[in-house]
Amino acid sequence: xxxxxxxxxxxxxxxxxxxxxxxxxxxxxxxxxxxxxxxxxxxxxxxxxxxxxxxxxxxxxxxxxxxxxxxxxxxxxxxxxxxxxxxxxxxxxxxxxxxxxxxxxxxxxxxxxxxxxxxxxxxxxxxxxxxxxxxxxxxxxxxxxxxxxxxxxxxxxxxxxxxxxxxxxxxxxxxxxxxxxxxxxxxxxxxxxxxxxxxxxxxxxxxxxxxxxxxxxxxxxxxxxxxxxxxxxxxxxxxxxxxxxxxxxxxxxxxxxxxxxxxxxxxxxxxxx
Amino acid sequence: xxxxxxxxxxxxxxxxxxxxxxxxxxxxxxxxxxxxxxxxxxxxxxxxxxxxxxxxxxxxxxxxxxxxxxxxxxxxxxxxxxxxxxxxxxxxxxxxxxxxxxxxxxxxxxxxxxxxxxxxxxxxxxxxxxxxxxxxxxxxxxxxxxxxxxxxxxxxxxxxxxxxxxxxxxxxxxxxxxxxxxxxxxxxxxxxxxxxxxxxxxxxxxxxxxxxxxxxxxxxxxxxxxxxxxxxxxxxxxxxxxxxxxxxxxxxxxxxxxxxxxxxxxxxxxxxxxxxxxxxxxxxxxxxxxxxxxxxxxxxxxxxxx
Numbered sequence: 165x166x167x168x169x170x171x172x173x174x175x176x177x178x179x180x181x182x183x184x185x186x187x188x189x190x191x192x193x194x195x196x197x198x199x200x201x202x203x204x205x206x207x208x209x210x211x212x213x214x215x216x217x218x219x220x221x222x223x224x225x226x227x228x229x230x231x232x233x234x235x236x237x238x239x240x241x242x243x244x245x246x247x248x249x250x251x252x253x254x255x256x257x258x259x260x261x262x263x264x265x266x267x268x269x270x271x272x273x274x275x276x277x278x279x280x281x282x283x284x285x286x287x288x289x290x291x292x293x294x295x296x297x298x299x300x301x302x303x304x305x306x307x308x309x310x311x312x313x314x315x316x317x318x319x320x321x322x323x324x325x326x327x328x329x330x331x332x333x334x335x336x337x338x339x340x341x342x343x344x345x346x347x348x349x350x351x352x353x354x355x356x357x358x359x360x361x362x363x364x365x366x367x368x369x370x371x372x373x374x375x376x377x378x379x380x381x382x383x384x385x386x387x388x389x390x391x392x393x394x395x396x397x398x399x400x401x402x403x404x405x406x407x408x409x410x411x412x413x414x415x416x417x418x419x420x421x422x423x424x425x426x427x428x429x430x431x432x433x434x435x436x437x
Numbered sequence: 438x439x440x441x442x443x444x445x446x447x448x449x450x451x452x453x454x455x456x457x458x459x460x461x462x463x464x465x466x467x468x469x470x471x472x473x474x475x476x477x478x479x480x481x482x483x484x485x486x487x488x489x490x491x492x493x494x495x496x497x498x499x500x501x502x503x504x505x506x507x508x509x510x511x512x513x514x515x516x517x518x519x520x521x522x523x524x525x526x527x528x529x530x531x532x533x534x535x536x537x538x539x540x541x542x543x544x545x546x547x548x549x550x551x552x553x554x555x556x557x558x559x560x561x562x563x564x565x566x567x568x569x570x571x572x573x574x575x576x577x578x579x580x581x582x583x584x585x586x587x588x589x590x591x592x593x594x595x596x597x598x599x600x601x602x603x604x605x606x607x608x609x610x611x612x613x614x615x616x617x618x619x620x621x622x623x624x625x626x627x628x629x630x631x632x633x634x635x636x637x638x639x640x641x642x643x644x645x646x647x648x649x650x651x652x653x654x655x656x657x658x659x660x661x662x663x664x665x666x667x668x669x670x671x672x673x674x675x676x677x678x679x680x681x682x683x684x685x686x687x688x689x690x691x692x693x694x695x696x697x698x699x700x701x702x703x704x705x706x707x708x709x710x711x712x713x714x715x716x717x718x719x720x721x722x723x724x725x726x727x728x729x730x731x732x733x734x735x736x737x738x739x740x741x742x743x
Contacts, residue, residue, distance in 0.1 A: 276447075277454035281718040284680035285695075286459075288702045292710055293465045369579050373684055376581045379702055392581060399585055400593045410582035418577040 168430045175426030178419040185416060189239060192232035199229070211402070218408055221395060227408060234386040235412055241298060241387070242367040242416075245305035249367075250360045252310040254352065257317025261325060262344055271318075275311040283308030284373060291379040301380045305367050313359055317352065324351045354431035362424035365417040372413050388413050444729070448722045455718040456508070459711055460501050508715070514708035518700075523712035526697060531716070534693035537685065538678050540609055541617030542671070549621040550667070553628025554660065558652050560633065568625060575622020580681045584615035584688040602691040612689040616681045620674045627670050631663030638662075665736055672728030676721050 169175045188195065203223040212219040218227035260271040278286070287304035294300050324330070325348065333343050372389030374380030381387040383394075388409040395405030488494050495503070507514065513523035552568040559565045591611055592600040599608040632655060635641060644654040683695030690696075694713055701710035 273450060273454060276451045277458055279676070280451050280455050280721060281714055282676045282680040282683075282721070284683050285698055285714045285717055288683075288698055289459055289462050289710060289714055292702050292705065292707070293463055365577065372579050373581065373680075376579075377684065377687060377699060379699075389579070389581070392585070396585065399589060403589055406582075406585055410579060410585070414574075414578050414582065417579075418573060421573065421577055 169423075169426065172426045172430065174422050175430070178422040178426070181415065181419045182423065185235060185412070185419075186239060189232050189235040192229065192236065196226065196229045196232070199225070212404065218404065219402070221391075221405060227391075227405065230386050230391060231388075231408055231412060234388045234391050234409060235416075237298075237381060237385060237387045238368060238371055238389070238413070239416070241301055241305070241371045241381070242364050245302045246309065246360060246363045246367045248302070249306045249309035249363060250313055250356055252306065253313025253359075254317050254356060256310065256314040258321050258344060258348060258352075260314065260318045261321035262340065262348070268318075271314065275314045278307060278311040279315075283370065287370070287374055288379060291374075296374075296379045296382050298381060298385065301371055301374055304374065305370050308370060309363050309366060313363065316355065316359060320352060320355050321348055324348050358424060358428045358431060361420060361427050364420045365424075368413060368417050368420070444726070448726065452715075452718060452722060453505075456505065456715060457501070459714050460504065463707055463711060464497065504711075513712035513715070516701075516706055516709040518704040518706040518709070523708050526709065527694065527712055527716050530692055530694050530697045533691050534679070534682055534686070534695065536609060537612055537616060537682055537691060537693060538675070540613035541615075541678065541685075542620070542674075544613055544617035545620035545624055545674075546671075548617075549624025550628050550664075552621070552625035553632065554656065556625065556629040557632035557636070557659075558655055560629075565629075569629070572622040572625040572629075575618050575625070577622075578618070580615060580619060580684045581688060583618045584612070584685055587611045587615055588688070602689045608689075612685045612691060615688070616678060616685045619681065620678060623670065623674065624667060627667050628663060631666055632659050635659040635662050661735075665732060668728055668731055668735070672725045675724040679717050679721070 169179060203225060218231065221227055221230065256271050256275065260268045283304070286307060287301075290300050290304045290307070294303075330343060330347055333347060334340075338346075371380060371387065372392070375387040375389030376393045378393060381390050383390065391409040392406050395402070398405055485494075493500070504514070511524060513527070515521070516523050516526055519526060549572075552572060556565045556568045556572075588600055588611065591598040598611050599605070602608045602612060636655070636659065641654050641659055644658050645651060649657070679695070682693060683699060685691070686693045686695040687699055694717060698710060698713040700706070701713060
């Protein structure tokens with residue numbers, strides 16, 4: 165798989181971009197001398213220049229430093245819930261496919277319910293009840309995404325179950341739990357990798373949207389969406405303050421979209437979502 | 438006919454589930470809305486009286502059944518903060534959101550299908566690469582970025598269009614473009630891939646053999662078949678658009694449903710939030726049904742199945 169990714173130009177470039185951004189974000193404290201949170205009102209709103217490469221924000225904090233720290237949060241808050249959503253979706257999807265009609269009906273109903281209203285509005289319901297924080301953002305993204313993942317996993321699992329080797333295994337008396345673990349899950353793996361990669365852009369966008377609206381990540385935590393909303397007042401005077409975090413979000417989302425598309429072509433050429 | 442009934446029943450079950458889910462999640466934290474509403478010096482007696490008048494002293498299942506009963510009669514309760522019936526607040530806000538989504542959907546459709554067709558007709562040549570790049574950009578930019586960029590360019594730099602929504606049609610153009618941009622990208626991608634799939638099909642060969650040029654064959658025969666999944670996508674996008682509307686409405690100051698929901702969260706107005714989310718779920722269900730019906734009308738193959 166890794167070989168195939170390296171061969172595919174678009175995938176390799178996207179993976180490279182993601183890796184570089186992630187490394188910059190992780191090693192931010194060693195790369196830049198500035199503090200991301202401490203305010204320095206004497207040098208507020210200074211334009212990009214030699215000291216502060218991207219200038220400073222309204223509270224005198226170095227924008228580039230905050231950009232890297234924000235990327236950190238945005239990446240974490242995108243990867244963790246996407247993983248959890250894929251896990252939950254897989255469990256529910258397999259259960260719906262393998263455990264009879266009643267389970268199928270209930271799970272399908274449940275996923276239909278979570279898909280019946282706009283994700284952002286349900287996220288608002290969660291924010292209302294437990295307040296804006298990283299935890300509630302993670303939770304909202306999981307709820308927004310697991311439904312469609314469960315649907316796809318269910319249909320792929322059903323098509324796997326129709327194979328003759330499953331019938332053979334069952335005829336030989338293999339327990340249904342081992343059929344699932346030995347045959348269904350391994351055959352689902354490519355689908356799951358693609359689903360994971362293709363859901364990351366959605367997670368990044370959801371997190372940034374929630375934080376932009378002021379109901380996601382809360383200050384003093386930093387996130388890219390929050391940075392855009394904090395600098396909105398200066399949109400016309402200092403557009404780069406809003407542009408820089410937006411561009412990072414866009415680059416990440418694009419790279420993950422490219423990578424996901426390429427992975428789908430490599431791993432799972434038959435399925436299209 | 439039985440398919441229609443089953444479909445309708447499914448929608449009702451899903452809406453019931455939506456109500457139950459919102460109801461439960463809003464009450465996970467056993468806060469005390471009554472004491473939030475009154476100020477901190479309120480006597481325990483007045484808090485108790487308000488709690489009783491709002492029905493918050495009853496057990497949760499009873500509260501849910503009451504809510505259900507009232508909702509069926511069109512009563513979604515009183516807004517805590519604005520002191521008005523939730524339904525009337527929603528019905529005042531809905532036309533704005535409807536206008537916004539309708540306009541941005543038309544934007545997304547016109548540009549998306551156009552770009553998709555051009556991509557497919559010129560596939561793997563310059564226009565294709567160009568439009569594919571633009572569509573990828575379309576699905577990759579956050580809604581707020583498009584919105585702010587348009588404000589910067591069209592208002593500040595070029596002073597062509599108003600900054601905020603003021604009720605006029607002209608001031609709706611920027612919000613609609615900002616919201617439609619994403620969907621235009623996915624419509625273009627799906628149109629292109631749908632058309633590409635049709636390219637190898639025998640009926641297009643027949644059309645070409647009868648003397649139609651490839652371009653005309655794609656436009657008059659291929660597009661009809663490729664458009665079906667795009668219509669289904671449209672229904673799915675309705676949900677995404679209503680999500681995006683929250684952001685667009687807040688950036689451009691449109692008092693639609695999204696802004697109403699945001700206000701409800703900010704002012705801790707539970708009945709208003711509950712009502713707004715339920716209402717959007719209803720809108721989306723209706724949208725899905727319309728998409729189903731349109732698909733059945735357009736594609737005879739679906740009609741014989743049931």
